[in-house]
Amino acid sequence: MANRQTAEAFVLIKEEALPLRYRPLSGEPVAVRSLSKFDHVDRIDYVEGKDYLIDYELGTIRRVEGSQIPDGALNPLYGLIDFNHELFADFSNRAYTIYVDYSTESITGNKGLTPIDLEKSTLLKRLISKLNSGEEALYVVYGDSISAGGEASEESLTYFGRIKSTLLDLYPQASIRIENKSIGGEDTHGGVSRIDEDVVPLMPDLVSIGYGMNDQNKFPEGNTTSLEDFEKNLRYMIDTIRKAGDSDILLVTPCEPNPLWQHTSGMTNHYANVIRRLGEEYGIGVVDAHAQWILELAAGKTPASLLLNNINHPNDYGHWIYSKAFVPMLKKS
Template identity: 45%
Template sequence: MNIRNQVSESIVMMATEPHKLRFRSLVRESLRLRSKASSEYPDQVLYSEGTDYIVDYESGTIKRTAASSIPDWSKHPTYGKSDFNHSDYPDITNQTYILYADYEYFDPTAASDVAVGSEALSRILAKLANSEPVTYVVFGDSISTGAEVSEEANKFHNRFAETLRRRFPGAAIDVRMKAIGGESSEGGLKRLQDDVIAQAPDLVTIGYGMNDQNKQANGTNAISPAQFERNIATMIEAVQKHTEADIVLITPCLPNPLWTYASPNVTDYADKLRELGFKYRVGVADLQRIWLDELTAGKTHESLLINNVNHPNDYGHSLYAQALNSLLSSN
């Protein structure tokens, strides 16, 4: 049985209710809880086990004590509310409620951490292996911009670029931010030429779906799954025709289902991206599968979303980076 490390897992706790951690069977006395995503913040608050929180190491749960100094999410303005509109509140951020935990846990599997092999990044990996400079264009909506993440280094595209630099020391990776907050695939398609193709990219990540799925007053999506599929297909075809870039489609995370604009069919958009990845032989960083695994394991929407609506927090961006890293060949 292997012992593994979980680093900077985000947690939101309410009253004295137990919150499930991502993994079970924790190593006793291994959990450390802090207020910031990075342990290097100068204004870091470290919480004390027994005084501020209690851990059940066997079941993998954590809860506040009655006299805890940990912020209580039951005081959040949207606590207990359904079908809420974020515009009705001056501030619904989860920033002040999110904590970060490091701990060790027992993994019953004997498998080692080996990345999934793929040809999706063959061109860029060959260039990096030859010490050639590469241009990485980040295309998409506010999630791709890294909206509300605590620092630049924690945004998924910078995490991924740093993984490549560690694998290829001295690699010259020019990350160009061409994502725009609030945009759907319709808007992205209109600026594809100037913001992607004209950049002569070696790698393009395309991250749309969250704004496309938005539920309208009549119950329909802002952009239907069928139109979304056509938009992304057009992007892929244009990039493949006019550049030699590797393309990676990123499936979207899930919005808070209690948010008034969250549609019940957001998984349809991920399905379309998987189908397009197969059809055009491009990479798919399947974040949504990872996100669903987190929720199934007991993570809550508020513990993964910094704005309690649709923006992943620092831990959420580490999951996005995990999805991208899975495309790296283990060779």
């Protein structure tokens, strides 16, 4: 049965072909536009044959000469190694990112999740109780700039907005209110310093904790946060929330930053492993965005096609990758 892959992001370089994440079905419509929302009034719709070519047999897309699609090679960071983004006024991929819809036989998205899956998982007991009763549930999003929504075009397309949407699809009678207490540029030291003030008094039904991107940042004197301190800081946040009540907790692993950025330590997976291990130890859910991100890279997605700021902030498709990790977490448990 065919499924529709929607708003898959690409930054196309010159006339070089990039693989589509899934094999497209020949004869089915392909839509390519400048913005992720298909009905956005400011979008530019590109024309197959004139602006881009799809190779249905190989499953690739590429620009054609003279295309309206901006050439990603014009980004000032293109081709630079160990770059310092602060030396450039504009280094974003926003102007170069396109979004593609196509039909595929591969299964994509958050399909197959049922209320029974949530109830069997036991990871979201308090939240599910609220959703079943029809009471308003409070979801507190806590973390760094990615959890603040960094580079998503609107809240509904952030990973936490998509998780909310997935839950409401399963419980249409329910209501979920999001309180975002994330701060851009923050690492786990900052999270520890304000958890008692910014999270505990809200008595949330669900808290997601998303750190690691800024903690892994590399500097001459070492990473921002050592792995030992990273674990200690996460433990403090988890313990503090648990002592205050019975809030459900989800831990979120970070995506991979641009490997050519001078502050990329190459150790993001180690920070993600700390999060995975704490999830198992505490018996709380882990939204393993990092694992999903690695699968995308292995399938041929480029960092530029996933990171809108070209450094460490996911685009709309990147946030979808984050939210995609929500389903296997529940089914696995």
